[in-house]
Amino acid sequence: MATNTAVDVVMPQMGVSVSEGTITKWMKQVGDHIEADETLLEISTDKVDTEVPSPASGVVSEILVQEGETVAVGTVLARLGGEGGSASAPPPEPPTQPAAEASEAAASEGEAAPENEAVAEAPPENGRAFVSPVVARIAAEQGIDPTQVPGTGSGGRVTKKDIQSFIDSGAQPAAPAAQEAPATPAPEAPATPAPAAPATPAPAAPAPSAPPVVQQAAPQSAPVEVAAQVGETLEPMSAMRRGIADHMRKSLDTSAHVTSAIEVDMSRVVQIRQKLKKEYQSGYGVNPTFLAFIARATVETLRDYPWVNGEIRGDKIVTKSFVNLGFAVELADGKGLIVPVVKNAETLNLLGMAKAIAEIAKRARDKQLTPDDVAGGSFTITNPGGYGTFHGTPVISQPQAGILGTYAIVKRPWVVTDANGADAIAIRSIMNLTLTYDHRLVDGAYAGRFLRDLRERLQGWGESEY
């Protein structure tokens, strides 16, 4: 619907715990037209980066908070439409009020219909018969008196066909056509002194007091003034970077991080993946990634090690009947990382897991994640192996108790034992896995058994398992 009164666009509440957000980009400028639900701006909070859709269709009349500024939830960011809106828009319209309104209405409905208010004053003085709505409209648009049109309809009524052939025959309009008013700023008052909507000043008109801008570095500690030395540059920290920084520090201060590593022979998985690849890609449009196999095996293994999937809450140990599996995803340009969560990963088979991972990673890159997508994880997998690294000690995502690291799969000479018990060296695809766990809850032996079982599951992956 078009906006006749101003509509405020406010900083949305992105999840219960978020209290402020930073404007990263305005997609529209003052004077631009926008449809309802079209993206108006992008914001960044400490949880997610997201797009804010327009709450209504109309013209952007005011932008009150500039890019880079951080403001509290609920702050008015922009206004749409309203008479104040069309007034402050770049005004190509003629100064006459009816024309300006008509062009605004036409623009907001996306079609070049001429003004409609003329209908209201079309003289329904047809003594013979009823004038149908469409005939009344055409008569008003063309400045024709319908009583002058020969009618062929029921009871001599003027039909749409009648009035159209009347026009086609070149009949004289009764009055100069008013329909071009929007195009040519005719100085004489248009033929339709339309019952223009009373020009009450829009409530939006008065300049708003400055929005409550939260200072850039408002968090916890008082902002420290820093100065750049020669050769250094300063740039503000994004809300996401600040969130990452806080969380990483908090996690190391909370959990007793210990990392154990294990080597896994991925040869079988490599083989099976090769077999499934074509079927999955052609049938389901998804790639059976190594990550999907590892995630699937991890979920199965977590069943037997509930504390790895658990959490310390106060002085209680929490275990869970579900696995909400987080995946660390790097955002483009090193802008940060985000951990979207696949909920109830224990209900997914290999195909479902592959699809879920692909879908959530895509949404992370496209900034389509909602706060719910990044909340509620019970265990996390991070996958830095793409660059060839073979070991790492990731930081636990609080309040979870563990994080699995997966690393590069490398062909290595490997000692294998044949059926006769003789050792031989073979070429095998080997991958390191690390489990970083909170030693407050998980002991080294427990973690070791988890890794051993996970390895057995991957090494012994059955043809028919999924």
Add this chain to the structure above:
Amino acid sequence: MAEKTYLQAISDGIRGEMRRDKRVFVIGEDVGVYGGAFKVTLGFQEEFGAWRVIDAPLSETAIMGGATGAAIMGMRPVAEMQFADFVSCAWDHLVTVAAKQRWRAGTPVPIVLRLPSGGGFSGGPFHSQNPESTFAHIPGLKCVCPATPEDAKGLIISAIEDPNPVLFFEHKHLYRRIKGEVPDERYTTPIGKARIHAEGDEVSLITWGAMVYTAEEAAKQVDASVEIVDLRTVMPWDKQAVLDSVRKTSKVLVLHEDTRTGGFGAEIAATIAEEAFEDLDAPVKRLAAPDTPVPFSPVLEKAFIPQVDDVVGALKELISY
């Protein structure tokens, strides 16, 4: 491309999806060993086995409840009511659970509920109804009513792909009576997009399902250019296509086989009055069955279901208005 019956097109569509996606399965009364009351699933159990072509007990409640549970757990059930009329037994699971699950819990509920519907063969009050408007009124449900074999295949595939419960109203009178070219390959027909069955510029005739053919016959018998809009799906319905046609012709007849009061034609007529008032050159006209149960007697049933002559009469009234 091959000429297929409407029934064969539906059957092909389901079979293709079952071959393609292991989550798709069929459940219903007599759908397995017997191949379905109308033989839509003939040969399915031989190909896919009894676990994917499930002969359900004589309980629509069980069929719908089972399908809902399976859908919530990630399967893609294609459930059949032997006759659309019996869906009333499944109301609670369908309307209270399946339709609202996504809203309540965010879980997709990808169910297709096949509903053989419609009359014209003296099936009487329990085997002839067209309950699409009842379910179009339930937020969360989609209602699909194909008229041609090509649309029947494309829409059943779209329905199976859809993450929401989709009610698939297949008109029994079209099953073997209507044949048409159907592409062999897999394709989808979008839910919510109408099809212009015949172009015209003097009267718009909005309809769907078996009435498309009644409309086509009637249009041949009047001396005016009639545009027939086949809605294909009533929820969501293609408002834009209807309004575009009305803006062109300024006269409109809405025709359906379901009864008149509260039928989906009422929604269409009201929308036209609200959004295209200034384009009308005549009152919006509705033609539908009278507000009674479907009669058994062939003579009475003929009087009940809109016939070609009735449509001709309504069109003539509009043309001469």
